[in-house]
Amino acid sequence: MARLRGAALPLLVLALLAAAPFLGFGAGHALTLLARGMILGIAALGLWLLVGGAGLVSLGHAAMLGIGAYAVVVLDAAGISEAAVVLPAAMGAAALFALLTGAIAIGTSGVHFIMITLAFAQMAFFTTGSLSAYGGDDGYTLYGRTTVLGARWPEDRLAFHYLCLGLLAAVLALCQVLLASRFGRVLRAAKENAERVQAVGFNPYPYRLVAYTIAGGIAGLAGLLLANATEFVAPSFLAWQRSGDLLFMVILGGLGAPHGAILGALAIVLLEEWLAGFTEHWRLIFGPLLVLAVLFLRGGLAGLPGQLRGLLRRG
Amino acid sequence: MAEPILRLERLRKRFGGLTVTDDVSLAVAPRGLHAVIGPNGAGKTTLIHQISGSLRPDAGRILFEGRDVTALPVHRRARLGLARSFQITSVLPGFSALENVALAVQARSGSSFRFCRPAAGERRLNAPAIAALEQAGLGARTHAPAGALSHGEKRQLELAIALALEPRLLLLDEPLAGTGPEEAERLIGILGALKQDHAILLVEHDMQAVFALADVISVLVYGRVIATDTPAAVRASAEVRAAYLGEDAA
Helix, strand or coil: CHHHHHHHHHHHHHHHHHHHHHCCCCCHHHHHHHHHHHHHHHHHHHHHHHHHHHCCCCCCHHHHHHHHHHHHHHHHHCCCCEHHHHHHHHHHHHHHHHHHHHHHHCCCCCHHHHHHHHHHHHHHHHHHHCCHHHCHHHCEECCCCCEECCECHHHCHHHHHHHHHHHHHHHHHHHHHHHHCHHHHHHHHHHHCHHHHHHCCCCHHHHHHHHHHHHHHHHHHHHHHHHHHHCEECHHHHCHHHHHHHHHHHHHHCCCCCHHHHHHHHHHHHHHHHHHHHCCCCHHHHHHHHHHHHHHCCCCHHHHHHHHHHHHHHC | CCCCCEEEEEEEEEECCEEEEEEEEEEECCCEEEEEECCCCCCHHHHHHHHHCCCCCCEEEEEECCEECCCCCHHHHHHHCEEEECCCCCCCCCCEHHHHHHHHHHHCCCCCCCCCCCHHHCHHHHHHHHHHHHHCCCHHHCCCEHHHCCHHHHHHHHHHHHHHCCCCEEEEECCCCCCCHHHHHHHHHHHHHHCCCCEEEEECCCHHHHHHHCCEEEEEECCEEEEEECHHHHHHCHHHHHHHHHHHHC
């Protein structure tokens, strides 16, 4: 019963996203917006695995996303756009970056971990800014989108919408399977009480490093999709503000369950757009709204149904 | 006495100017219960930390089943069969009692770099975990969240976790601390049964429990072992009375 209830919300969200093109979100601009929400949702899911699953608060997650996007750029400049090459390259490059930087960062904890992940991300940010062959600070406009076995169907907005949705669902399922596995149990236990986990014979380090690398690969996938959605890649993809945005999506969505990351990403992308439609000073409204959400939504957006049920029962 | 399972050789630990472990040598037999007693500040917990590996001694050696483990980290010693309980209860509050113990089973049952199958459904993990819970008297609380257990039950859960590791040596740091008389009695009963087929090193303040359970008692005062003997001999020793038990009587 509790399991069914737990699966209801993520399934509802995925179903709504599937139906969205026929519910008034079918116009080009609306589809672009939803695709952006889903892509950032994929990156946020990876980050959720670290923050909610392993207790590792990273402030450098945009670097992995940006490296995925720059893998698309490098291959595009070399005339390669085939997904069979671009996809493993983007995910592999981001995962490799995560593995190398994580090997150092995971030796630390708390504030030190936050600062080291931020420092590595800034290094990657400035490196991309100095890549003059790929536009440097000005960024790089792709010649074309990624093709799948030579076919160009991902260029179609509706096809791209369902491609993003399918990958989002797959990544969500991956996170849930990982968390329930032996590996995930060690990860969750080390988040709750690392001392206890060591006392039964586990060193948390390799488990955390593997999780960090997986999250990096997921961010690389999101970077590939984002590059395709915008057909333009710039160092701002790796900026620390974007890392902060991703972290905010995860926290706003809720640390109790991975689908919170999807809710957080969609909520922030849609809210930004909606508020920007009213006034150019939308950040003045956006900021306080986020503060209120953090103060009053203890379990985040994912915990909202439970919180409402609790209120109803008491009321 | 048979070859000891644990041998401490001239262990020494200093915190600043304070010598907390002063030339401690000790041998723990492979069966039965060896208690370490001593007044507050005698360095009992520091000693336990050095044996479990969370503190590194400044000098001396720790031999576990003949092997020098002085430089090994906590998790490696745990894998060798050295299981500890904590003075301040240390469980996973968000996990069920069963999952707390199943994690310990997982540590000695194949690789944990398995990413697909749900661990909660693995009988290979759950069956030994349930057996350990029953052995510790928690069979009825299998599915309760560990955070919702009473203090005494958490103590039992720690014991179940230690048992699930199939340890060669149980290192128990004040398992009775903070328990009520009824809970203490239950735990003493469980420990009495365990010492029949386990080696236990027990640090405990409850003298009644120590004298009821121990086969051998070491008395630690200001970081030094002043006596290691049978309970009757320790009780009769004038030196021990002066240093320790006398204080209690006064």
